[in-house]
Amino acid sequence: xxSVTQLDSHVSVSEGTPVLLRCNYSSSYSPSLFWYxxxxxxxxxxxxxxxxxxxxxxxxxxxxxxxxxxxxxFHLTKPSAHMSDAAEYFCVVGDYKLSFGAGTxxxxxx
Amino acid sequence: xxxxxxxxxxxxxxxxxxxxxxxxxxxxxxYLFWYRQTMMRGLELLIYFNNNVPIDDSGMPEDRxxxxxxxxxxxxxxxxxxxxxxxxxxxxxxxxxxxxxxLFFGEGSRLTVL
Numbered sequence: 001x002x003s004v005t006q007l008d009s010h011v012s013v014s015e016g017t018p019v020l021l022r023c024n025y026s027s028s029y030s031p032s033l034f035w036y037x038x039x040x041x042x043x044x045x046x047x048x049x050x051x052x053x054x055x056x057x058x059x060x061x062x063x064x065x066x067x068x069x070x071x072x073x074f075h076l077t078k079p080s081a082h083m084s085d086a087a088e089y090f091c092v093v094g095d096y097k098l099s100f101g102a103g104t105x106x107x108x109x110x
Numbered sequence: 111x112x113x114x115x116x117x118x119x120x121x122x123x124x125x126x127x128x129x130x131x132x133x134x135x136x137x138x139x140x141y142l143f144w145y146r147q148t149m150m151r152g153l154e155l156l157i158y159f160n161n162n163v164p165i166d167d168s169g170m171p172e173d174r175x176x177x178x179x180x181x182x183x184x185x186x187x188x189x190x191x192x193x194x195x196x197x198x199x200x201x202x203x204x205x206x207x208x209x210x211x212x213l214f215f216g217e218g219s220r221l222t223v224l
Contacts, residue, residue, distance in 0.1 A: 032211055043114070043201060051211055074196035090153065096141075096207060097166065100153040 002027040004074075004091045006101035013081045014109045021076040021104045023091030033074045034092040035065055038103075044090065050074065061085070080106050114216035116202050122222045128190040131219045134183055135204030143213065144177055144187050145201040153201075159185065192223045 003098040007022040030050045048059025056065040065076045091101040103108045117132040153204040157167040162179045179185040199220045205213040
């Protein structure tokens with residue numbers, strides 16, 4: 001069985017400040033983990049993925065995530081938020097069948 | 111590449127009517143997935159195909175839902191008869207899970223059943 005828990009349903013940050021989105025996972029084996037982003041009325045786009053290589057994963061648009069097996073976490077960060085980062089973010093676990101978290105809505109204040 | 115193409119983008123229908131959603135995956139992708147997104151339940155996997163063969167349909171809510179993939183470039187999700195609780199955004203996604211392990215999503219079909 002596999003699942004993810006996104007610890008924050010909503011995160012609000014000021015433009016230019018860091019963003020942290022928290023995700024814990026549960027899996028009976030070594031998982032593949034992903035972060036996807038969904039802008040309003042759009043499909044989901046892959047930000048980054050972890051597939052048992054380097055534990056610090058760099059993605060698109062300045063995002064990165066660190067896989068911590070001891071903490072079963074895969075938190076997403078960005079050093080400086082931009083207005084265009086306002087969207088919903090999903091933490092995802094799985095290989096052939098993906099399990100999505102409930103999502104974190106990010107708002108960016110000017 | 112044009113990406114995953116879904117149609118229609120929006121569908122409004124009345125309860126009891128048949129609804130057919132369509133998906134054209136990215137050429138060369140051997141996996142195709144249908145997801146449903148609602149506020150209450152988030153993103154749910156309905157069914158997925160590998161090389162046009164349905165592999166797991168355990169997420170299909172009931173017999174009113176059916177999905178087909180007659181060839182590598184086309185899939186349908188059909189609801190008959192439709193009910194108001196079927197109102198949701200339905201996403202199609204395709205990918206090659208080895209080695210890329212990335213799914214590409216369409217922009218979704220927003221279904222409203224009155």
